[in-house]
Amino acid sequence: MSARGSARAKLLDAAAARFYAHGVAGTGIDVITADAGVAKMSLYNNFRSKAELVAAYLERRQQEFLDLHQQRLAALPADAGPGVRVLAVFDAYLEHAEGAADFRGCGLLNAAGELPAGDPGRATVARQKAEVEGLLREALAPREDADALAEHLSLLLEGAMVRGGLDGDPDRLRRARAMAAALVGAE
Structure with missing residues (x-):
């Protein structure tokens, strides 16, 4: 280096x-x-600026999640069903949360909440959250309800992150994972 x-x-x-x-x-x-x-x-x-450093931070946090998610997917059997693939998204979020020294919720959402409307960082976070919903949609394919269920699961996941961050405890993510498992028929 x-x-x-x-x-x-x-x-x-x-x-x-x-x-x-x-x-x-x-x-x-x-x-x-x-x-x-x-x-x-x-x-x-x-x-060039603190804003550029913030942008790099946001990209890095998303890449950390994506790497964890890819590791989870790689560990699944080739014939893993949609429900198991959905849980890989939840598990990657949970692993990321459990790795935090002092869990405060989603670093992306926390940063976005501080940025003013129209700030490019907020658009970056919105794109990243859409990417996670897309991963859920891909996991659910070819189910006919994949779009609606992916949105539902995304809201469940992000809500658990926010509430878990307020609690300072990722247990809400564990409970959201259990709810997701019930919704998609997986364990």
């Missing part, structure tokens, strides 16, 4: 920890560079 790549990774690691724990607005550039152990100029050599 180049020095530039190393500084970028350190900055993203520091930003991810701070943004999730203290919020985007509550985290200044100076704190991020200090946590990363890099000069302030390194931040601007890697990101």
Whole structure:
């Protein structure tokens, strides 16, 4: 990894920890560079602005989820039914939540809630949430009710993330997974 790549990774690691724990607005550039152990100029050599750093953080969080989801899918038998594939989405969310040092809900939704209307970061989060609903829809194919059920499951999943974040406990995700299993006839 180049020095530039190393500084970028350190900055993203520091930003991810701070943004999730203290919020985007509550985290200044100076704190991020200090946590990363890099000069302030390194931040601007890697990101044109704090907004660009936030965008990279949002993309990274989504990629972490997608990687977990892919690992879950890869572990399934080739003949896994739609219900089991749906639960892989819930399981990836749950694994991501359980890996948080101090669970505060969905880092994407938390960040979006801080961003003003029209901010590109909000559109990024909306696209990412649509992508998760698309994964649910794909998992349910070829069911005739795949579109409606994917939307229902997406709302269940995201609601559990929000409520779990407020509780500081991913147990709501576990309960949402059990509800989803009942809805799709899987365990």
